[in-house]
Amino acid sequence: MNETPQPMADFAVGDRVRLTTPPPYLKTADTMPMLRPPDLVQLGEEGxxxxxxxxxxxxxxxxxGxxxxxxxxxxxxPTHLDNS
Structure with a gap:
């Protein structure tokens, strides 16, 4: 097998991101994570x-959450600023 691993997305703390594909479920980022329904975050929502x-x-x-x-x-x- 000669599969190349997929490159890891390069994000940093503070970066703004957008949900592009709905996950099958959401896991809270709590100390004791809980599974939550995926519809708590809408497709295209920014975080x-x-x-x-x-x-x-x-x-x-x-x-x-x-x-x-x-x-x-x-x-x-995108991080560009539009001066229009």
Whole structure:
């Protein structure tokens, strides 16, 4: 097998991200994580990276809570400023 591992998304604490694909469930970023239904975060909703977790997970603060999101479900928001 000659599979190349997928590159890990490069986010930093404080980065703004957007949910691009709905995960099958959400896991809270609490000390004792709980599984929550995926509809608490809407597709396209923006959040802020609050920390990095093992296994490709990121703590992301959304309007309805902070959840552990796999990097495959989020993308970085553009950081350019529009002076129009």
């Amino acid at each position: 802020t990276i609050v920390d990095r977790r093992p296994g490709g997970y990121w703590g992301v603060k959304f309007e309805r 902070t959840f552990l999101i796999d990097s495959q479900y989020i993308e970085a928001m």
